[in-house]
Amino acid sequence: MRKAFIESLIKQAQTNKRIFLLTGDLGANLLEPFRDKFPQRFLNVGVAEANLVTTAAGLASTGYIPVIYSIATFVTMRAFEQIRDTIAYPKAHVVILGSGGGLAYSKAGFTHFALEDIAVMSTLPNITIISPSDREQSYQVAKAAVSCRGPLYVRFEVDSSQETSIPGRVFKIGKASKIKNGEKVAIAATGAKLYAALDVADILNRHNINAAVYSFQTIKPLDTACLKNIFNTFEVVVSLEEHSISGGLGSAIGESLLQTGSRKPLQLLKFGIKVDKKLVSGSYEYLLKYFGLEAPQIARSILERMKS
Amino acid sequence: MAKKVTSALALKELSRQIAQMVLEISYRAKAMHVGSSLSVVELLTVLYFSRLNSSDRFILSKGHAVAALYAVLHKKGVISKKELFTFGQNKGLCGHPLTETKGVDMSTGSLGHGLGFGMGIALGFKKQNKKGFVYVLISDGECNEGSVWEAALLAPKLKLDNLVVILDYNNWQCFGRTNDIISAQPMRKKWESFGWEVSEINGHRVQDIQKAFFKLPQKKDCPSIVIAHTIAGKGIPLIEDKQAAHYKVFNSEEYSEAQNQLKKS
Numbered sequence: 001m002r003k004a005f006i007e008s009l010i011k012q013a014q015t016n017k018r019i020f021l022l023t024g025d026l027g028a029n030l031l032e033p034f035r036d037k038f039p040q041r042f043l044n045v046g047v048a049e050a051n052l053v054t055t056a057a058g059l060a061s062t063g064y065i066p067v068i069y070s071i072a073t074f075v076t077m078r079a080f081e082q083i084r085d086t087i088a089y090p091k092a093h094v095v096i097l098g099s100g101g102g103l104a105y106s107k108a109g110f111t112h113f114a115l116e117d118i119a120v121m122s123t124l125p126n127i128t129i130i131s132p133s134d135r136e137q138s139y140q141v142a143k144a145a146v147s148c149r150g151p152l153y154v155r156f157e158v159d160s161s162q163e164t165s166i167p168g169r170v171f172k173i174g175k176a177s178k179i180k181n182g183e184k185v186a187i188a189a190t191g192a193k194l195y196a197a198l199d200v201a202d203i204l205n206r207h208n209i210n211a212a213v214y215s216f217q218t219i220k221p222l223d224t225a226c227l228k229n230i231f232n233t234f235e236v237v238v239s240l241e242e243h244s245i246s247g248g249l250g251s252a253i254g255e256s257l258l259q260t261g262s263r264k265p266l267q268l269l270k271f272g273i274k275v276d277k278k279l280v281s282g283s284y285e286y287l288l289k290y291f292g293l294e295a296p297q298i299a300r301s302i303l304e305r306m307k308s
Numbered sequence: 309m310a311k312k313v314t315s316a317l318a319l320k321e322l323s324r325q326i327a328q329m330v331l332e333i334s335y336r337a338k339a340m341h342v343g344s345s346l347s348v349v350e351l352l353t354v355l356y357f358s359r360l361n362s363s364d365r366f367i368l369s370k371g372h373a374v375a376a377l378y379a380v381l382h383k384k385g386v387i388s389k390k391e392l393f394t395f396g397q398n399k400g401l402c403g404h405p406l407t408e409t410k411g412v413d414m415s416t417g418s419l420g421h422g423l424g425f426g427m428g429i430a431l432g433f434k435k436q437n438k439k440g441f442v443y444v445l446i447s448d449g450e451c452n453e454g455s456v457w458e459a460a461l462l463a464p465k466l467k468l469d470n471l472v473v474i475l476d477y478n479n480w481q482c483f484g485r486t487n488d489i490i491s492a493q494p495m496r497k498k499w500e501s502f503g504w505e506v507s508e509i510n511g512h513r514v515q516d517i518q519k520a521f522f523k524l525p526q527k528k529d530c531p532s533i534v535i536a537h538t539i540a541g542k543g544i545p546l547i548e549d550k551q552a553a554h555y556k557v558f559n560s561e562e563y564s565e566a567q568n569q570l571k572k573s
Contacts, residue, residue, distance in 0.1 A: 043431070043466075045458075045462055048461075048462070050420070050421075050455035050458055051424045051427075051455060051458035051462060054423075054424025054425045054427075054428060054459070055425070055427050055428040055431065055459070055462075056428060057424075057425050057428060058424065058428020058429040058430075058432065059429070059431060061413075061414075061425075061428070061432070062428075062429055062433060062435075063432065063436070064432055064435075081418060081421075082421055082455070085415065085421055086415075086421055090407060090415060
């Protein structure tokens with residue numbers, strides 16, 4: 001997904017001379033094509049996330065559209081205050097790219113697991129938060145990010161091995177997409193977890209539950225109109241994200257439910273990472289299983305909780 | 309564009325008036341940071357009245373010295389007297405600079421952000437072949453922040469000779485003397501070792517400030533730093549070069565006496 005984003009950025013940068021790419025000394029074997037094509041609009045500030053953010057903010061004030069690249073944990077948390085003070089509140093048009101959303105850097109240990117980035121970014125005003133589901137969408141997100149006026153945070157998770165082209169899907173900031181129709185149960189997923197959600201729906205289908213699947217690639221602003229419709233249509237809403245179970249998509253949906261209400265009783269089941277559990281390292285597949293985020297585990301849990 | 313003031317005598321007189329204004333609006337607002345503002349009065353006066361062009365930008369990274377900035381902006385005709393006296397009032401001028409206020413280029417208050425931001429502007433100017441200097445006023449205590457040094461490391465590499473740091477070195481911060489808390493010495497050598505062109509001046513002598521500002525950039529392809537040795541609370545013996553310079557909120561008696569002292573300075 002990162003590659004697709006950068007490819008899209010390169011295409012746009014050919015005519016849009018305002019695009020300026022900065023990195024905090026990360027993105028090797030990814031950013032070079034941009035650097036080589038537009039050396040005057042590329043800067044590696046070194047391992048210095050605070051400086052990465054403030055320099056970008058300063059550049060934005062001179063008319064550039066800075067796109068900054070780092071690992072999600074580092075840029076959102078080490079430089080949180082810089083983002084808050086120089087990008088979010090001032091509404092600077094800076095695009096913040098965070099690679100390694102969720103458990104992507106599975107062998108690197110918890111310092112690299114972005115489990116709180118959505119939560120912390122969500123507390124800031126004016127920042128749009130996007131987690132694309134696949135390469136095709138990531139390419140579109142890059143276009144939206146450049147044309148959007150204001151700060152954006154884009155997190156990149158591990159590409160799903162099952163990603164596919166979804167016909168008729170057009171990315172629009174703030175708009176969720178219904179990917180699959182269904183009754184009784186709706187699964188709302190963000191990022192590449194969309195494909196896990198489709199797997200879960202498949203499994204539920206074998207248990208005669210025809211679950212709908214929605215893709216919430218924009219987590220902020222949340223598509224509350226879509227959610228309202230979901231709350232009034234379904235009995236069970238499942239949120240699925242590769243992020244802490246607190247403060248991410250699931251929590252945002254819960255908050256929306258409290259504010260909107262529903263015509264009939266509704267159960268919200270949140271699936272994410274319980275950070276209280278010991279954070280081990282290993283293969284990505286191992287960690288998904290460890291945190292209960294494999295499709296069969298999620299489906300089983302949904303069935304059990306629906307029965308109880 | 310307003311004519312520049314070049315006479316040292318005139319600048320000194322302007323500085324005195326601005327210092328009095330700092331005290332007045334701080335007293336009305338029951339605000340702290342009087343000493344922090346007084347240590348930069350001459351620096352801002354010379355900068356705004358005899359150096360800054362419309363193509364330049366100024367970042368008060370030491371945001372708590374905002375009273376001095378407001379006073380200067382008022383004297384320049386950017387802020388009205390009415391607005392100036394809203395300092396510290398509900399919905400009035402804020403205790404740290406906000407870009408919502410005319411004449412303020414960056415919202416500051418959390419130390420350590422200004423240099424990186426200013427560097428971004430300077431870089432943008434260079435890339436767009438824009439003539440213009442970017443001045444960033446930082447404090448000595450602010451140099452405790454790692455983010456200052458992140459930016460300080462990079463600026464020389466980028467050859468930003470349109471970037472000028474003014475370091476207000478009054479040797480006081482919240483808890484005590486700057487040199488006692490984290491010894492910044494040797495400050496000059498630190499910046500030189502990072503690749504900056506350094507000058508050191510008496511930050512209250514307008515002639516020295518004029519001289520420092522007029523030979524910018526100090527070296528081609530090199531960012532400049534003017535280390536200004538200053539005195540916190542200059543001109544008011546009650547707080548001059550004391551820790552209280554940072555915290556003191558003046559009562560009416562103290563205020564009257566301080567105004568008399570500034571008048572005579």
